[in-house]
Structures are given as structure tokens and as C-alpha cells.
Amino acid sequence: MGVDALTGGARRLVDRWLFRLGRPEAAPIILYQRRIYVLPTAAGYAFALALLVMLIASINYNLSLGYALTFLLGGVAVASIVHAFRNLLQLSIRSGRTEPAFCGDALVFHLLIDNRRTARRPALRLRAHGEASAFDLPPGAVTEVSLALPTKTRGPFPLGRTILETRWPLGLIRAWSVFIPDITGLVYPAPEINPPPLPGQTAGEAQGQRSLRAGDDDFAGLRNHQTSDSPQHLAWKVFARGGPLMTKQFSTLEGGDIALEWSALPPTLDNEARLARLTAWLLIAEGSGRRYALQLPSRYFPRGHGHAHLHQCLHALALHDQAHAGPGDV
Amino acid sequence: MPGPAMFRRRSGTAPHATGAATLQADQGAWLLSAAALTLAPHLLTLPLWVSALSVLLLGWRASLLWQGRRTPNTYLIVLIAIGAGIGVRVAFGHFFGKDPGLAFLALLLGLKLLETSTMRDIRAVILLCFFLQLGVFFDNQSLPVAALTLGASLLSIGALLSLSDPAAGTRERLRTSALLLAQGLPFMLMLFVLFPRIEGPLWGLPADAHSGMSGLSDTMAPGSISNLSLSEAIAFRAEFSGTPPRPAQRYWRGPVLSEFDGSTWRAARQFEGERAPYAPSGPRFEYRITLEAHNQRWLLALDYPADAPEGVRYTTTFQALSTQPLRSRTRLDLVAYPETVVGLDETAPVLDAALRLPPDSNPRTRALARELAAGSASPAHTLARTLDRMRAIDLTYTLRPPLTGGNGVDAFLFETRRGFCEHFASAFVFMMRAAGVPARVVTGYQGGEINPVDGSMIVRQSDAHAWAEVWLPQRGWIRIDPTALAAPGRIESGLAGALPAGEALPLFMRPQFSWLRDLRFRWEAVSNSWNQWVLGYNSERQREFLSRLGLGELGWSTWIGILGVAAASLMGLLFAWALRQAQASDPLDRAWANFSARLARHGLSRHPAEGPLDYGRRLAQALPGHAAEITDITTRYANLRYRPPATPEAVRELKRRIRTLKLT
Numbered sequence A: 001m002g003v004d005a006l007t008g009g010a011r012r013l014v015d016r017w018l019f020r021l022g023r024p025e026a027a028p029i030i031l032y033q034r035r036i037y038v039l040p041t042a043a044g045y046a047f048a049l050a051l052l053v054m055l056i057a058s059i060n061y062n063l064s065l066g067y068a069l070t071f072l073l074g075g076v077a078v079a080s081i082v083h084a085f086r087n088l089l090q091l092s093i094r095s096g097r098t099e100p101a102f103c104g105d106a107l108v109f110h111l112l113i114d115n116r117r118t119a120r121r122p123a124l125r126l127r128a129h130g131e132a133s134a135f136d137l138p139p140g141a142v143t144e145v146s147l148a149l150p151t152k153t154r155g156p157f158p159l160g161r162t163i164l165e166t167r168w169p170l171g172l173i174r175a176w177s178v179f180i181p182d183i184t185g186l187v188y189p190a191p192e193i194n195p196p197p198l199p200g201q202t203a204g205e206a207q208g209q210r211s212l213r214a215g216d217d218d219f220a221g222l223r224n225h226q227t228s229d230s231p232q233h234l235a236w237k238v239f240a241r242g243g244p245l246m247t248k249q250f251s252t253l254e255g256g257d258i259a260l261e262w263s264a265l266p267p268t269l270d271n272e273a274r275l276a277r278l279t280a281w282l283l284i285a286e287g288s289g290r291r292y293a294l295q296l297p298s299r300y301f302p303r304g305h306g307h308a309h310l311h312q313c314l315h316a317l318a319l320h321d322q323a324h325a326g327p328g329d330v
Numbered sequence B: 001m002p003g004p005a006m007f008r009r010r011s012g013t014a015p016h017a018t019g020a021a022t023l024q025a026d027q028g029a030w031l032l033s034a035a036a037l038t039l040a041p042h043l044l045t046l047p048l049w050v051s052a053l054s055v056l057l058l059g060w061r062a063s064l065l066w067q068g069r070r071t072p073n074t075y076l077i078v079l080i081a082i083g084a085g086i087g088v089r090v091a092f093g094h095f096f097g098k099d100p101g102l103a104f105l106a107l108l109l110g111l112k113l114l115e116t117s118t119m120r121d122i123r124a125v126i127l128l129c130f131f132l133q134l135g136v137f138f139d140n141q142s143l144p145v146a147a148l149t150l151g152a153s154l155l156s157i158g159a160l161l162s163l164s165d166p167a168a169g170t171r172e173r174l175r176t177s178a179l180l181l182a183q184g185l186p187f188m189l190m191l192f193v194l195f196p197r198i199e200g201p202l203w204g205l206p207a208d209a210h211s212g213m214s215g216l217s218d219t220m221a222p223g224s225i226s227n228l229s230l231s232e233a234i235a236f237r238a239e240f241s242g243t244p245p246r247p248a249q250r251y252w253r254g255p256v257l258s259e260f261d262g263s264t265w266r267a268a269r270q271f272e273g274e275r276a277p278y279a280p281s282g283p284r285f286e287y288r289i290t291l292e293a294h295n296q297r298w299l300l301a302l303d304y305p306a307d308a309p310e311g312v313r314y315t316t317t318f319q320a321l322s323t324q325p326l327r328s329r330t331r332l333d334l335v336a337y338p339e340t341v342v343g344l345d346e347t348a349p350v351l352d353a354a355l356r357l358p359p360d361s362n363p364r365t366r367a368l369a370r371e372l373a374a375g376s377a378s379p380a381h382t383l384a385r386t387l388d389r390m391r392a393i394d395l396t397y398t399l400r401p402p403l404t405g406g407n408g409v410d411a412f413l414f415e416t417r418r419g420f421c422e423h424f425a426s427a428f429v430f431m432m433r434a435a436g437v438p439a440r441v442v443t444g445y446q447g448g449e450i451n452p453v454d455g456s457m458i459v460r461q462s463d464a465h466a467w468a469e470v471w472l473p474q475r476g477w478i479r480i481d482p483t484a485l486a487a488p489g490r491i492e493s494g495l496a497g498a499l500p501a502g503e504a505l506p507l508f509m510r511p512q513f514s515w516l517r518d519l520r521f522r523w524e525a526v527s528n529s530w531n532q533w534v535l536g537y538n539s540e541r542q543r544e545f546l547s548r549l550g551l552g553e554l555g556w557s558t559w560i561g562i563l564g565v566a567a568a569s570l571m572g573l574l575f576a577w578a579l580r581q582a583q584a585s586d587p588l589d590r591a592w593a594n595f596s597a598r599l600a601r602h603g604l605s606r607h608p609a610e611g612p613l614d615y616g617r618r619l620a621q622a623l624p625g626h627a628a629e630i631t632d633i634t635t636r637y638a639n640l641r642y643r644p645p646a647t648p649e650a651v652r653e654l655k656r657r658i659r660t661l662k663l664t
Helices: A002-017 A042-061 A064-088 A201-214 A236-240 A271-288 A307-319 B025-042 B048-067 B074-092 B098-115 B119-139 B143-164 B170-194 B224-229 B348-353 B363-374 B379-393 B408-416 B421-434 B489-498 B511-535 B539-548 B556-584 B587-600 B612-622 B624-642 B648-660
Strands: A037-040 A092-095 A106-115 A121-128 A131-137 A141-150 A155-158 A162-166 A173-179 A184-188 A219-224 A246-250 A258-261 A292-295 A300-304 B234-240 B251-260 B265-267 B285-291 B313-315 B330-336 B439-446 B457-460 B464-472 B476-480
Touching: A037 A042, A037 A064, A042 A064, A042 B119, A064 A121, A064 A162, A064 A173, A064 B119, A064 B143, A064 B170, A064 B511, A064 B556, A106 A121, A106 A184, A121 A141, A131 A141, A155 A307, A184 A307, A258 A271, A271 A292, A271 A307, A300 A307, B025 B048, B025 B098, B025 B119, B025 B143, B048 B074, B048 B098, B074 B098, B098 B119, B119 B143, B143 B170, B143 B511, B170 B556, B224 B421, B224 B464, B251 B348, B251 B421, B251 B464, B285 B511, B363 B379, B363 B408, B363 B421, B379 B421, B379 B464, B408 B421, B421 B439, B421 B464, B587 B612, B587 B624, B587 B648, B612 B624, B624 B648
Parallel strands: A258 A292
Antiparallel strands: A037 A173, A092 A106, A106 A141, A121 A131, A121 A162, A155 A184, A162 A173, A219 A246, A292 A300, B234 B285, B234 B457, B251 B265, B251 B439, B285 B330, B439 B464, B464 B476
16 A cells, blocks of 8 residues: 555656656647657567677677677667657647446547558557557558546546557567546446336336326327337337337326436435436436436436437436546546 | 576466467568578588477478467477487587587577467567577678578568567568668667777687687698698688799798607697797798688798797797687788798707607618618708609609508508608608608698789688708708609699699689689688678777777777767667658648748748638739639648548649649
């Protein structure tokens, strides 16, 4: 724990003074020569050791060509430093779109990397949060590079400290650049596994069915059938007439709408459990094809339906009570 | 080096995510061809079984790769490795030294190739390749071998490239590899010239360090020189500052042999001094001699050396010696006075030794010698009579003399009558001693060929020779070459002119191959420069070169400083290349800059914050005659710049349009 804190502190210091990292940078981030760093890899040190042995052999046996070979390979290793450096030089990095993910799933970040050079840039790697993705950049094109990161907590997930590195050409030298792109993904709470039925489900469902049987006066219209729709709402008559598969909508049927309320959840649940349950319910409600409203302590989303409504609600759940800061500054 | 550590597998993931842990077919092909080219020059020098086994292992790996099969069990490989280790130990009798080391490295390369499972193993194989490439130079540092090694290094670097960038094509890899080598070359040249040369060895070399050096020995038995005579290897080169001496004066003195046990001649005890034991006189020949390493102290100076540089010692037998055995090619400036009279006041013990013969050997020769001496007035007379007699015997000079038994001299003079120079010298000296005239055998080289290409004189092992010296009162030691009695051509025109027709000569000496000789002269002139300037670049040459640069004697700190500055400037050049490439690599920007510059000359320079489309509108207003072309160019540029990808064709089209824009 103490060691971790110490290394964390040291790394922050290095980031600040050597790599001049601070706030996320606005796009595009261009890798100029001053922000590219090079150091030998383990293979590079092994190579250096081998060269030393070769040099000693050349001295000991007075091998002129031995000197020549040793120095030539040394020169090649030095040239490979410049090649590695050049492989990153003047790459321009912009943020791409990032789809939200549920906690526990991978959040996929997309970066657009522009290689203006007319040559290929081989063997690049993008690393952040201990994950890496390897790719090549074709000449003169913008390439979308994705990096999937595991998620552990809900809320905003800034990509943060990111490393673009290469060991090309010989694997002896690692050239890298550290940057913080201005890109933040969003992690929704993980839906509760095996959640209880939607609130008022049993009663409401029964009520709705009864009134449905009682008359069709609440019938509001037809819409295209979705597989998740209840078969009880299928417009069989339309289908029987040779029409498409349609679903009946009951706009005024109060019992068919779902109200998801924070305050109505059992008081034994803590915040995260409540959020998990609400997330699960939102997904079930959206899947049921019915309209749903969400009541949170600070916000209220009037009843609605559809992709935009669902993500609005999930967004609010993800950000619920996040004033004390999220996992942002990792 | 060997041991279980080499075979430990790495746990965890491969260090590089783009390189899969298993060898891909093309990576394998690179690796195997690098290994094959590295091993190729070793196959001739390694013991046969080592060569065969390494080729077998390489072939095995290639066939596995070809069929996409898995590599064999690690235990099997370890078993083979242990077997190979034992084999090397048995074959060489020891482990430490360059020969067993190279043999083991060659086997290890094959074994490690079979065992490659992680990136680290593959890199280890490539490092082994580099070691073996260096190892080639133990035996041979000639130009062709250097070229072959360069090829092997190119492939090894290509193999490293294939690990880090599996997607690249063969041609791209070759190009990158060649580019890296080309960029490494200036560093190599700089370090080769400036890196402080230390005269090795740093520690005692293993016993076999200088094995395989051929040349004269300090004994002579029948057959020892005729064996050498078949070798076309160069013994040394000499460059005379004026005209070279006549062929009859080209006697390069090696060991002087004065003890005879009936079959073998050996050197007697001799003394060394700082000064030559004679007063040089007559014509003076200055020359620079470049001796191939022969692991002996003798310098094979032309008779009779004097005025030699510091460190050369003279023996009482008129030989010039170096203080250390010559273990690397050595260059020296020497002077010869061929007509000097030597040995006028020779000491009695030396003369006594020069009369001693093993008792009861060669009775017929003794009888003949006594008969010759009996009727002579003086030793000089005896000498003349003996030479006449030997001429009368009608001896034949041949490279393949028949074997003789215990009384070799008798057999040669009275039965076989066929012999090589050592038989002639041995028989003559025996006769002289038996007749009471002090005589001894001198070995060395006789002759030397002028290379018409660069004018240097080349003396080969095939010029090895044995002659005699006789001591006469008031005349000292005089040289007598009994071979000349039977084959006068040997002295004037070398071995080829002396041997009877039909005798097997080394290929190059045969008359019908004169064009081949000509080619060889050219080649040897090139190799001579190579030897002088590349292989012979040692601490002495380095000092000479640096002082010619005006650097004089360098202290360590200056030396390190110069190295550092040179390295930093080369590095700076490389980075400048990288940055220039980065700028020049965007042809679109260059085209646009070119366009803006042209319009700036018309007083319409672009404002720093002005976008291409705004600039285009302003230009169109200012130059209504070209409005359409200008708008076309600026729109094309904007599209290419802000809506990538900009295809090379589109950029070329834009450049063409900018070029063809005619502003009035």
C-alpha cells in the first residue's frame, strides 16, 4: 500500500516534470519531437551486452573485422533509435466517438490517428489503464484505433494517461509518447442480476389485461411490432387481414405505464444497489415496449419510450450523486 | 554458455503483442536464411561432424516450418545438446578456446532454432548469429568473407524486423534493413578509425588461439618444405622503395639449422643482440615487409639485414627477429645489404658445430667426401670439387621425391637421385662436413613475384626453400644453393621454371593459366590494400593516422571528447534526417507553400490566419482573369487537407494544376 502510494507519487512527479502532463489536451494532439521519448528495451540491453562481448573478443584476438562488425551493429542499433522516434513523429491524435458501456463490460474508446506521411507506420501500440491494442497505420490516412478498457465503477470514465509506443524497427528500442486526450466515456451502473419484477407489475398487468378485455376504448393506435413486445398486444386482426405484424398501443391505459421511483425502493438498499435495480428495470421496461417514467431524488424524467429516453435515464443513473468526483483522475 | 538456462521457457505473455509467440512462416524463413548464411563460411573450418550436424538441425527446422509442424520435445533437444557438448569435448580435448567455442556455437544455433517458442528465444538465435558472424573472422578476414558476413548481418537484421513488424513484405524488410546498415556505416567508420586500439590480448589466450598458421618451422626433415611448396598462401609481401634486388639475391632468411641427427636438421643455440654481427656494405635495399602471422619470431628479412627499426634483434646466424611471436599481420621497414661479407671472425664453437655429423651414418657419402677432400688444396677447392661432383651425379629436382630409409643422404645421392631443395641442401651440407668444411643449412624463402598491378613483391609458401652456407677462411660464410646445380631455373624463375614437365604444379603456376595469374595479381593488389588499410589498422597505424590529422598524442580525456563529439554529430545528422523526412513527407503542404509563395510574388501573400477558401476568394477578386483556376486549386487543397485521406494521385493532380497556373 505504502509502496503503491510512493510509486504513484513518483509517477505523478515524472508525468508532471518530464512528460509535462496536466489537464487533458484538446484535440488534435500532435506528437512533435519534444514529446517523444526513447529508451532501450530488455532486448536492447541484451543486444548491448552481446556487442560488448563481441568487442572484447575483437580486442583480445586483434580482429580488425571484428571491430568493424561490432561497430556496424552498434551503428545499426543507434540508427534504430532514430527510426523508432521517426515512427511516432508528427502523428496527430484526435478523439473519436465513445459508446457508453455498462459497468463490468468493456468500454471501447476510439482515437483517430492521422498519418500524413506517405509511408506506413508499422508496429504501433496504444496503452492505457493496463490495456493495449496493437495496430499499423497505412500511409496518408486517418485510422480509427479502438482500445477496450474494463470498467469497475459507474460514472464518467476519462481515458486519461495514454501511451502511444513502438518497438519498431528492431525491438531494441522503445519510443513512446504520453498524453491525456480529452476524451471521456460514460459507464452506466451494472444492471442487477435477477431483479424483482417491475413495480406494480403483477397488479398493474392484471388490471391492464382486465381493462383490455373490458373494451378497446383505450386503444391509442398501432405501431410496428418488435420482438420484445408482448404477444397479448399483437394486432391479430390486422395480421389476419394479410397486413403486417403490428402492436396495439394503449395510450391512456394508466396501468400499462411504469413509474420507476427511487423513493419507492426498499429502504434496506444502498445507493449502488438502488441504481443497479433501476438500471435493470429501465432495460426491462424498454424491452417491454411500454412507456416508463423515472423519478430520482434530484431529477424526474417524464414517461417516455425509445432509445433516446432510455439513454437519458441511464445517463442520469450513471451520474447520480457524482458531485464528490468519480474515478476520473486515475 | 551452455546449460539448462538456455532452455528455460519464459512464462507469461510474449513481450511484444504484435509478434505471436509461434514463429510465422515468413519470420521463420528470414530466421533460417540468416542462420544458413551465417553458418555457411564456418562449414569449411568446423570439424566435419559439427558441420554435418548443424546443417542437419537447420534442415530439420526448415522442414518442420515448411510442414507447419510443432518443434520437437524440449527434452530431446536438451539430450542432443548434451551429446553435442560431449562431442565437442572429445573432439577438441578442451572446452575453452575459439575452435571448440565456435563448434559449440554452431551446434547451439541449430538447437536453439529447433527450440524457438517465444520471442526471446528467437532474439537469442539472432544474437547467436551475430556471434558466429564475428567468429568467421578468427579464420579468415578476407574481402569475400567480409562481404558474405555483411549479407548474413543484413538477413539477421531483417529477421529482427520481421519480429517487430510481421505485416511488412520481403522487399520492404530488405530495404529497411539495408537502410539501417547504411545509417550504421558512418558510426562504424568513425569508431573504426577513432576507437582506441588496444594491442590484445587482454588476457592469456587459449592454447589454440594461433593454430592453423602455416609457415616454416625450426626443424627440417625430408618432405617438410615440399609440403609447404604446394601452398599458394602468401607468406609475406615486400614493397621496395627503389628497384628490387635481382632474383638471385632474393634470399629471405629463416631459421639456420646446424644440428643433424641423421634425418632431421635442427637449429643450434644462437645469440641475439641489438646490433648486426657484421659491417653492412655494398648496395642498399630499403623495403617495407608485411608478414602474415606465423606464430614465430623470425622476420624473414632479406639477406643481410641492418639498420632495422627499434625492437628488431639480430642473431649470430644473421637472422632478424622480433621480440614477440608474430600473431597478427605485421608491417616493418627493413634494409638489406645483399653483398655484405658475413662471419669473417666466426667463433670456434660455431665452426665446430658446423662440422659435427652423427657417427656411422651415410657411409657411402662419407667415403665420397673423404675422397674429394683428399685431393684438394684448400677448402675452397674442396667446395668446387664437391659441386662439380654433385652436378655430375645428375640429380633431378622434383616435388615428389621417393621415400628414403635410414641413410637418407646415401639413398638420395646414389640410388633415387631425385629430391627437393631440402634433399639437395641436406646432402650438400653433409658432404661438406664430411670433407671437413664447416657448413650449415639455411631455410627461408627464395624468390618472390612482382605484382604488376601495384608493384609489390609477393612471396608465397611455395617459395619456401632450403639452401646451404659454407664457411671459408678469409671469406666467411658464403651462400651455396645446391638446388641450382640440378635446377638453375628455380633461382631465376621460381618453382614453375625448375620442375620437369609433367610434374603437378599448383594450378596458378601452370603456363596455360596465365590469364588466371593476371586476374590473381589484380585480386591480390586489392587484398593487399585491404590488408594494409583495413586489417592492418592497429594501434600503431592509428597513432600515425591521428598525428597526420594533426591530433598528435591524445590523452584519454581528449580522446573520449573527440569520440563523443563525433558520435553526437552523427546522431544529430540522423535526427536531422528524421525531421527533414517528416517535413518533406507531406507533398500537399509543399505544393500549397509553393502556390502561396508564387502569389506572394504578385503581392498577394496569404495572411497567417487565412484559410484556403478565404484566400481563394480574395485571390479570385484580385485576379479575375484566373478566378476559375485559382478557386479550383484552393478548393482542391481545402478538400485534400481537411477531408483526408489525400490520395497521392489527387495530390499529384493538385501539383500539376499549380504548376500549369500561368499568372500574367
